[in-house]
Amino acid sequence: MDLGPTSYVVLGMLALGPRSGYDIKQLADVSTRHFWAVSYGQIYPELRRLEGAGLVRSEDASRGTRQRTIYHLTAKGKQVFNAWVGDPAIKKLELRDEMLLKLFFADAMPRKDTARHLDAMSRRHHLLAEGLRAHEPMAANQPHRMKYEVMRFGIGLHEWCSDFYARLARDMEQGREAKR
Amino acid sequence: MDLGPTSYVVLGMLALGPRSGYDIKQLADVSTRHFWAVSYGQIYPELRRLEGAGLVRSEDASRGTRQRTIYHLTAKGKQVFNAWVGDPAIKKLELRDEMLLKLFFADAMPRKDTARHLDAMSRRHHLLAEGLRAHEPMAANQPHRMKYEVMRFGIGLHEWCSDFYARLARDMEQGREAKR
């Protein structure tokens, strides 16, 4: 049984407290989403796999006819999760940005189009930062410092990107050369 | 025939001049790699697909028994590529960082382990920035400004990340609270 990062998202969310697959998805969407997105198509099968491996256990929490299954970590699950968290091994980092790809090839474009492109990129990152800031208070009002810091990382990162593109757009508009 | 970002990496590299699949891979590894990685397993089949669609054309460039196939853009290929480059539509941005995931869940770890973790992350990003800086002169000594700017983006981004983690590690070491 080998576990990938997505498995640990599931285990980690359950380490915070018992919850359903639906809950895990909602939580992930407002927390880990910006650096590790997960979908239902992964979560539900993964929960079953983890249960099969004895890392989580399910219990029925249906109210009336409304079905609901709550999962919680087993002792083994907690141990496996802690081992992963504590392991300082450097794991892969992946970035995929189609806009940046266009920018890379933008020398073939008229300057005006490039400027418009840069504006769009700057706005995109600003919006992403804003989106994160929207649940900043929520992150601040809970006792887990790292969750808050990771959110600040995301905000800071996207603001930095936004500024980079805005500055480049301005430089180009003013006909400033690239300083090499 | 629908083209994904990887198809455009291939087309884009050919727009810079005719080259082989091998060449495309080498070039991508020192340029687009940090925001769009490609592998042989994608490139070779993609070249055939693009040729089938009439966007590229191949010619044999074997020297003696040493085989080599060079591809170049057709007029149609150039047109399709330019249309993509010029289209300002905002496309998906994806980040996946397992270390950040660990950090997110690090509240369960002893502070000492978290500090070690932060150091490792800071170093990782510093190394990535250094790696990019290694081919900065190459990027500077060619007439395509955007390729140089995208490289500077990568260097700046990773330096920013490195600094963020280093500062956080220092703050925690000094017992400084998170400012909320």
Added chain:
DNA sequence: TCCTTCATGTAACTAGTTACATGATTAT
């Protein structure tokens, strides 16, 4: 001689997304 780079390719696999299906409950 042997190692590295040049050069091409595929098969099997892994991970993740999307679209769809179902149906109950709660709020407007």
Added chain:
DNA sequence: ATAATCATGTAACTAGTTACATGAAGGA
């Protein structure tokens, strides 16, 4: 009524990685 949210799930698909295989040319 009806729209939104709660809740679970799967099948088909898409994209990308890894491991392997082959072999020539060039440099140490």
